[in-house]
Amino acid sequence: MIMKNILGTTATRVLNALFNLFALLMITRLMGREMLGQISLILVDVTVIQLLVDFLAGSALVYFASRMEISKLILPAYFWILLIVVCIVFITRIVFNYFPAFESAIIPVGFASWILILALLNGFMQTHYNLLLGYNRIKAYNIIFTLQIVVFIAIFAFLMLAEKEHSVLSYVLSLGVSWAVSSLLGFISLTKNMKGFSFRFWNDEVKQIFHYGSMTQGANILHLGNKRFSYYLLRILDGFAPLGLFSAAVQLTEGLRLAGQSISLVQFSSISNSRDEDYSKNLTIKSMKFSLMLTLSGLIVLICIPVQTYGAVFGKNFGEIRWIVLALSPGILALAASNIFSHYFSGTGNPKINLLSNLTGFVVMLISAFSLIPVYGYMGAAVTASLSYSASAVHQYIIFRKQTQTVLDEWYLKKEDVTSFVKTIRKLFQTN
Numbered sequence: 001m002i003m004k005n006i007l008g009t010t011a012t013r014v015l016n017a018l019f020n021l022f023a024l025l026m027i028t029r030l031m032g033r034e035m036l037g038q039i040s041l042i043l044v045d046v047t048v049i050q051l052l053v054d055f056l057a058g059s060a061l062v063y064f065a066s067r068m069e070i071s072k073l074i075l076p077a078y079f080w081i082l083l084i085v086v087c088i089v090f091i092t093r094i095v096f097n098y099f100p101a102f103e104s105a106i107i108p109v110g111f112a113s114w115i116l117i118l119a120l121l122n123g124f125m126q127t128h129y130n131l132l133l134g135y136n137r138i139k140a141y142n143i144i145f146t147l148q149i150v151v152f153i154a155i156f157a158f159l160m161l162a163e164k165e166h167s168v169l170s171y172v173l174s175l176g177v178s179w180a181v182s183s184l185l186g187f188i189s190l191t192k193n194m195k196g197f198s199f200r201f202w203n204d205e206v207k208q209i210f211h212y213g214s215m216t217q218g219a220n221i222l223h224l225g226n227k228r229f230s231y232y233l234l235r236i237l238d239g240f241a242p243l244g245l246f247s248a249a250v251q252l253t254e255g256l257r258l259a260g261q262s263i264s265l266v267q268f269s270s271i272s273n274s275r276d277e278d279y280s281k282n283l284t285i286k287s288m289k290f291s292l293m294l295t296l297s298g299l300i301v302l303i304c305i306p307v308q309t310y311g312a313v314f315g316k317n318f319g320e321i322r323w324i325v326l327a328l329s330p331g332i333l334a335l336a337a338s339n340i341f342s343h344y345f346s347g348t349g350n351p352k353i354n355l356l357s358n359l360t361g362f363v364v365m366l367i368s369a370f371s372l373i374p375v376y377g378y379m380g381a382a383v384t385a386s387l388s389y390s391a392s393a394v395h396q397y398i399i400f401r402k403q404t405q406t407v408l409d410e411w412y413l414k415k416e417d418v419t420s421f422v423k424t425i426r427k428l429f430q431t432n
Contacts, residue, residue, distance in 0.1 A: 015146060017255035019153040023171075024251050026157070028314040030166045033248075037240030038108040038168050040247035042115055044228045045107060049088055049119035050126065051221050056080040056206070057127045059346055064208070065134020070190065074131065076206050081123035085116055105236055114172050121179040128186025137189070144185045152178035222358035226365045226388040230381035233373050246378035248314060249324035253332055256298040257339070271347030281404045284344040288337060289413050295336040299329055324382045331386030334393040341396035353399050361392030 027036050054060075057077035064073060092112070096103040107115065125148070132141040156174035159165040234243045271280045302325050311319030338357070345353040365388035372380030400406065 016149045019149045020251065021255065023153060023156055024248060025314065026160050027171070028248060028318055030160060031168075032315070033241040033244030033317055035166075035168050035240075036244035036247055037235065037242075038111075039171050040231060040243060041106070041108055041235060041240075042111055042118070042168070042172065044231050045115045046118045046122055047224060047228065049084065049115075050122055051224055052084045052088075053081050053119070053123040054126070057123060057130070059130060059351075061127065061130040062134040063346065063349065065131055070131065074127065074190070077127045078124070081120065081127070084123070085120050088119070089116065106232060108168065111168070111172065114169075114176075118172065118176055118179065121176055121183060125179050125183040125186060128183060128190060131190055132186065140189045144182055144189065147185060148178045148182035151181050218355040218358075222355070222362040226358065226361045226392065227385070229365060230369055230373060230384055233369055234378060234381055237374060238377055242378050245318060245320060246324060246381055248318055249321045249328065249378075249382070252302065252321060253325060253328055256295050256302065256332055257335060271344060277348075277404075280344065280348055281406065284340060284400070285406070285410055286417065288340045288411070289417055291336045291340055292333060293413065295333060299332055303329065324378060327379055327382035328385055331382075331389040334386070334389035338389060338393040338396060341393065341400055344400065345396070353396065357392045357395035357399070360395045361388040364388050364391040 027039065057080055061073050061077065092103075103112075129141060129145070132138075132144070152174050155177055156171060159170040159174065163170075231243060231247070234246060271283065303322070305322060307319045307322045310321045311317075314321065341357075342354045345351060365384055368384040368387045369381070372384055374380075376383070
């Protein structure tokens with residue numbers, strides 16, 4: 001059942017990656033580096049706000065879904081999302097009033113309100129996704145996730161190809177509508193788990209969620225810093241065009257991460273609903289093997305594609321994507337491993353480990369970013385990412401080995417691992 005959930009989630013992520021690739025192709029060929037850089041910055045801004053939302057409406061919901069009534073989770077999450085967005089409005093107005101140059105550095109002109117709207121919609125959508133995962137409703141999660149990307153790509157393609165609206169606003173509108181639809185469908189799906197609501201204040205429950213969420217979000221904030229600080233530095237030092245090129249390479253490699261992301265989501269859901277330490281350890285090791293094997297296979301394919309092919313597919317100004325992908329390669333593998341470790345520690349109620357490992361990566365990122373990006377630009381950003389992800393993954397591996405008494409032999413890919421995986425795939429296709 002677990003492997004079937006993993007394969008189903010992976011299939012969903014593959015479809016998502018293909019649609020995102022199609023969207024990326026439309027942007028690179030019809031809009032260019034500059035607009036792609038603006039879109040990337042908008043998405044980073046939304047993600048930063050989501051990090052604050054996730055203190056009470058993030059992965060803590062997955063962990064506590066099997067431990068608390070849904071009304072004690074979803075209503076505080078809703079109130080928290082609204083509170084965060086309102087606070088962001090007031091804080092940014094004060095900061096930008098005194099430091100106007102700061103606004104133009106982190107927000108594309110004219111998109112401040114749109115970023116807040118997207119953040120609100122994304123907050124509700126992610127809350128529903130987390131609760132579905134917490135209730136181990138992987139199938140419902142996959143269906144809604146798929147519908148979200150289908151709605152997005154349909155609207156975006158219509159605006160870009162039929163209406164010839166080659167603008168950043170077309171992307172933002174398409175994304176906003178798809179997130180709204182997904183949020184609504186997620187709520188409808190969760191009504192199955194609702195047995196009524198009580199609007200009393202749950203002081204103890206909220207404290208537990210916030211304590212767990214604080215550790216998790218501390219790790220996520222550092223992780224986002226590891227992943228996206230380079231975006232802001234590139235924007236400030238070199239402008240939107242180099243940022244657009246770097247972002248295109250990063251988005252392309254997002255497809256390579258889908259295997260690890262899919263596996264880790266099911267792993268997290270399963271471990272959160274289990275109290276068996278040996279089961280959690282063995283599931284993590286098995287998940288790690290498959291994640292790295294699949295990620296490496298995709299990585300080899302991308303690296304072998306010639307520069308000329310990248311230029312022909314994405315546009316003449318995007319041929320250098322190949323070299324950025326090559327520099328990102330060690331980090332991509334490290335991130336695949338780190339995702340598995342992170343969901344193990346979160347699922348077993350130890351998010352503090354992720355916080356410390358991401359702190360390690362963050363320190364490495366800061367040193368590397370200020371040393372490499374001013375000199376080497378987007379290539380320096382790619383090397384910075386690889387160094388940062390690798391540092392975090394090594395930290396997590398050391399702690400995992402110490403806690404679980406895992407020996408090196410357990411990590412080797414064995415014949416039975418591959419055989420089991422192939423048999424599961426065959427059974428899945430035979431039953432469909």
